[in-house]
Amino acid sequence: MDLKSNHASPVLTDPAPINKSRLGIHSSLLPFSQQAASLSSTKYMTIPRKKPGKLDDVRSNGWLDAMKSSSPPRKKLLMDFNIDVASDDADFAYCSWMLKYPSALNFFEQIANYAQNKKIAMFLDYDGVLSPIVDDPDRALLSNDMRCAVRNVAKYFPTAIISGRSRDKVYDLVGLTELYYAGSHGMDIMGPLSHTVSDDHANCIKSNDEQGKEVNLFQPAREFLPLIDEVFRTLVENTKGIKGAKVENHKFCASVHYRNVDEKKWPIIAQCVHDVLKDYPRLRLTHGRKVLEVRPVIDWNKGKAVEFVLESLGLSNRNDVLPLYIGDDRTDEDAFKVLREGNRGYGILVSSVPKETNAFYSLRNPEEVMKFLNSLVAWKEQGGAKCIV
Numbered sequence: 001m002d003l004k005s006n007h008a009s010p011v012l013t014d015p016a017p018i019n020k021s022r023l024g025i026h027s028s029l030l031p032f033s034q035q036a037a038s039l040s041s042t043k044y045m046t047i048p049r050k051k052p053g054k055l056d057d058v059r060s061n062g063w064l065d066a067m068k069s070s071s072p073p074r075k076k077l078l079m080d081f082n083i084d085v086a087s088d089d090a091d092f093a094y095c096s097w098m099l100k101y102p103s104a105l106n107f108f109e110q111i112a113n114y115a116q117n118k119k120i121a122m123f124l125d126y127d128g129v130l131s132p133i134v135d136d137p138d139r140a141l142l143s144n145d146m147r148c149a150v151r152n153v154a155k156y157f158p159t160a161i162i163s164g165r166s167r168d169k170v171y172d173l174v175g176l177t178e179l180y181y182a183g184s185h186g187m188d189i190m191g192p193l194s195h196t197v198s199d200d201h202a203n204c205i206k207s208n209d210e211q212g213k214e215v216n217l218f219q220p221a222r223e224f225l226p227l228i229d230e231v232f233r234t235l236v237e238n239t240k241g242i243k244g245a246k247v248e249n250h251k252f253c254a255s256v257h258y259r260n261v262d263e264k265k266w267p268i269i270a271q272c273v274h275d276v277l278k279d280y281p282r283l284r285l286t287h288g289r290k291v292l293e294v295r296p297v298i299d300w301n302k303g304k305a306v307e308f309v310l311e312s313l314g315l316s317n318r319n320d321v322l323p324l325y326i327g328d329d330r331t332d333e334d335a336f337k338v339l340r341e342g343n344r345g346y347g348i349l350v351s352s353v354p355k356e357t358n359a360f361y362s363l364r365n366p367e368e369v370m371k372f373l374n375s376l377v378a379w380k381e382q383g384g385a386k387c388i389v
C-alpha cells in the first residue's frame, strides 16, 4: 500500500495487483492449483477504476471511488471478472476464482500435511469471519457453536482475534480469556501473562483484564488516545444530520459506518469526514466494508500485529511454525501479505464472491470457517496425522 501524501490527510490506496513474482512466494507454500490457475492474468484480477472527477474534494481525491470499491455489490464484482451475472455464470465465476484461491476445506488435507510437525498459530478476524456481517455492528454476536469451535482451537493452538473493533468490545463479544486480543486493527493488543511476551518493548505494559487477571498490553499508538477521542466526538457531532450514519469509537481509531446511509448521501458523508480530517494531519483514513476509518499515522496494521504476537509467543523466525490467518476485510490484506511475503503461512479469505487478495485459500462464509476450525481440532485430536473434513 502506498500513502498518498498530496492531501491534508493521507489516504491508504488499494493494494497493488497480486503478482507472485513480486511477492517472491516460496513454491512449497503454493497450493498446486495456484500454479496452474487459469485466472492468474492480471487482466482479470485488476479492479478497474474510474477516473477521478473534479466536482469536490472527496471526488477528486478518490474517496467516493474507494467507498464504492470497498464494498462492491456482487454484480459489479462479477462484471470485473468479465462474467455476465446470470446465476450459472456467477457460480462459474466463483469456481474459476477458486482455482486460484482454493477452498481451505477442500484443501484441508494439503494444509494439514504441511502443518505436520509444525506448531500452528491461529489468527482470526471477528466480523464476517466468526460472526456474519449485519447492518447493526452491535448485533454481530458470536454463536455458541462458534465460541465452542474457537475455544477448542485455542486448546491446541495459540489463538488471537484481530479486529478493527475496540479490544474491549471484541473481548466482550468472544468472552474467552485464553486468547490474545488485538483491537483497533492491532493497535491495542492484550495477551495472557502466562505467555512469553516482549515486555521489554516501550509500549508494552502490564495490566488487568475484566476478571482482574494480570495481562500484557501492547499499545503502539497510546499517545493518540486523546486525539482519537476528540475526533470521534467531532465526527458524531458533524454526522448527526446524516440519516443512517453511525460513528464508533474503537479507542485507537474511529469508524464512520455508512452501511445504512442512502448511496445518494455518500458524497455528503465522505465530504464531512474529509473536512474533519483536514484539521488532523496526524490521522489518516482507511476504507473498510462500508465504513470509513480514521486512524493514527503510524506504521502499524494487522500484519504488524501478527508479527508482534508471533514474536511475543516466541514463534517468529522459526521453520516449525505455521501461522494461519482467516479474514474477510481489506484491512486483513496486510496480514495476508505478511504471511505470503515471508513464506510463513497461509492467509484464508472469507468471501462468497471473487475478490483480489493476498490470501492463499478461501472459505465462503462463517459456517465454513467453523467447519475448518472443527476440522483442525479433529485432526489434532487424532494425532495430527489423519485428515478429516
Ligand SMILES: [Mg+2]
Residues within 6 Å of the ligand: 125, 126, 127, 128, 129, 327, 328, 329
Ligand atoms: Mg472482518
